[in-house]
Amino acid sequence: MAATKASKEQKYDRQLRLWGDHGQETLENAHVCLINATATGTEILKNLVLPGIGAFTIVDGHTVTGEDVGNKAQAATELLQELNSDVSGNFVEESPDKLLDNDPEFFHRFTIVIGVQLPESTCLRLGSVLWSAAVPFLVCKTYGLIGYMRLVVQEHTVIESHPDNALEDLRLDQPFAEFKNHIQSYDLDSMDKKDHSHTPWIIVVAKYLEKCVFVCVLLYNEMFFSSLQCIREGILKNENGVPEDEENFEEAIKNVNTALNPTKVPSAVEDLFNSVQCNDITSQTLSFWVMLRAVKEFVLNEGNGSLPVRGTIPDMIADSQKFINLQNVYRQKAMQDAATVSKHVECLLQSFGKPPESISEKDIKLFCKNASFLRVVRCRSLAEEYSVDSVNKDEITSCMDNPDSEMVFYLMLRAVDRFYQQHSRYPGVYNYQVEDDINKLKLCVNNLLQEYSLNVNIKDDYIHEFCRYGAAEPHTVAAFLGGSAAQEAIKIISHQFVPFSNTFIYNAMSQTSATLQL
């Protein structure tokens, strides 16, 4: 209905400015599974319901206790649904272990599964099922003042990573033909003062580059810097030696260094070009890799070693016409390059019998525009993390060399899981348990370090502290994790912005955090 659409646009206006209508669409088509409606779980889900995910299902076999008011499956579902009538909520009053026993394929329908406060055994079982089904799995835990997240996804592609400080793609070091022609059309020396002072700085730099081109031997740093000097001096004085004081020339000086960054394929993208998925295209290959392969072909042929032109330029002092004309030179080249890439895409699709319409022009254009910023996130499976054969010893021991590293909390969480396996409870839940549990937990710690042959030392203070925590789930830590995890889930669902990989630890005591690769 038109009315509903308009009111949704109003309601979601502030977030649409971040991920666009197409991003919002992916959210509205998503079905999120939350396992365990604890404080952490409901906080995460609240931050997904508010922005309007399509549907959620809570899986929780626990009954209500005094500590966790209104946080169990049905109660939680009703309370969360009430936050946003656009979202449909469901619940299953069953433990995840039971579901894994009787109907593991239950989990295949979800866009992402978020598991909260899961014991190790359940976590590993679920991890294995979801890995095989290629369903992204986000593990979250609030334990005392520590927050923990683990992302488990085999391969997650991101076209729109929206980098914070992207370099412009101006091609000043290798101007394409149309750009060269455009530069030729300017004669700075014969312009009147008004035109001269409203010439875009890109043209100014390009002109002086031409003058100094014979000294721009980029092999030798010394000569490179002296050519920069030449440009600066050239810009600052006109032919009569009278210094320029025009703003556009000042912009040119300011931007000379970054403008002369050599145009090349970023190493991250090169790595993607060299990956297996890019080179072994089959009819099953996702469109991301098909488009990437097409771009690779472009780079090797028509692009002469460069990616398709991005087509955008920053704002700069200039009169409207000069700016728009210059902008159009880049825009048209970008369209041209995208069309060339399109032909490569068509060829590839045809080669394994797929119709060329399988990948739209719109998608190809978006891909080309973001070619420098493509990212692929790959996380190891939980099985790999937990196996003695493939544990990431290097990461653990090198982090533990630094006394301030958050790695110690990861190890403590693993030790606490062991405690739970052995004693069917967490350490220090009741006051009378705290003192005895310190020794029991210490045994678990040593047992853990031994099993993985980890030659690290964990101070007794941490063991004491983790007994003190008594598996508490304080609300402010749950809320911090709730916001963090929800946004990571949104990144996974929308394929915009880059998810963390693969372990995130938040320490509310010091208000610090770390991302670890385990």
Next chain:
Amino acid sequence: MADADEPEKKRRRVVELTEKMVVDGGDGHNCEWEGRWNHVKKFLERSGPFTHPDFEPSTESLQFMLDTCKILVIGAGGLGCELLKDLALSGFHNIHVVDMDTIDVSNLNRQFLFRGKDVGRPKADVAADFINSRIPGCCVIPHFKKIQDLDETFYRQFHIIVCGLDSVVARRWMNGMLLSLLVYDDGVLDPGSIIPLIDGGTEGFKGNARVILPGMTACIDCTLELYPPQVNFPMCTIASMPRLPEHCIEYARMLLWPKEKPFGDGVVLDGDDPEHIQWVYQRSLERAAEFNITGVTYRLTQGVVKRIIPAVASTNAVIAAACATEVFKIASSAFIPLNNYMVFNDVDGLYTYTFEAERKENCSACSQVPLDMHFSPTSKLQEVLDYLTESASLQMKSPAITATVEGKNKTLYLQSVASIEQRTRPNLSKTLKELGLADRQELAVADVTTPQTMLFRLCFTS
């Protein structure tokens, strides 16, 4: 009508669900139930190796937090809603909240204490109602006011103040208010007069949380450079050489609207009125067509006119949670508080950076010494005004300057009252010498960015 019943039915169901959980406790508080504060008690009643040196485990801390501790939350928007909820669920049951705004539809994607039916009502009132009805025992008192409408008697009653503001000016005012409450005995700061200020801010996927102990640690003004002044497009670009769709929109807003007065004389452009935005949008499109500029959309028009900052629930949840953790730490002494500034960004993975912001020796707000300003006696008053507004460390909005000249208090320039502005405007083009000012003389400056008048010492350069 079925539609009108639905929200009410839902509300009753929610209260029912919440009440189901309430069990009559034996300690006289009939809104407490077994295990309600278990999570919190572990931190208040148990000793540990990382606690604050002053911390003593005690069963009384929880009662203090529930009964006595008074917290003030400034702002009931994106951060405010989250803060109220976090604080209430952490055991703070005496909370006041101040917010001068009413609820808008665009708030609903993150300000979860509000529903569609609440649009138009004051945020403070609705937020307080929601928390009070859902969290048994919690008492939130709302104030539908500007922070400047409340005085020191009001602010002095709180143990801790948490800000979830969206304006630097308001932050600076709050900062100044708490500094003005400080008591010095023979030059020594009385710690009892310090009210900790916890400040949170968010913008899109970025945010920060900081702890300020007025008089002791870096204040808002000490780090004013962290809030760079808003960049506006140059007038000549807007007026004669637009290049971006934004320039076209500013043209319609700043030049066409005052000229054409499309909705009548004296009618100010209201960014919340869709008809006004539609008008600006149409005129922007025309302007853009003239110059072959693409990209003007209704959404962009609204964004430029209202200076909209994108926002999501998640960032607000994270920053509010960090702030609430600090409130808990300070109220309970359970842990050493954040020292003193944390930055958060989850555009690419999750990134936090924690550092100690330093006090500025000559901070315009907290250094207590009159600031020197250096001008030649032949400088014009306008130059002094420009310095006050443009300097990165002062960033005043519309300062009013007074001085004692020949024994009498003289207003040199004041912008906010039209008649006085007219009368004092000629002073701007007079030199400091002509105005009768002397070397080493004190100038008093008042501005919205500070509740107290700031003193400057005029130092003549040769």
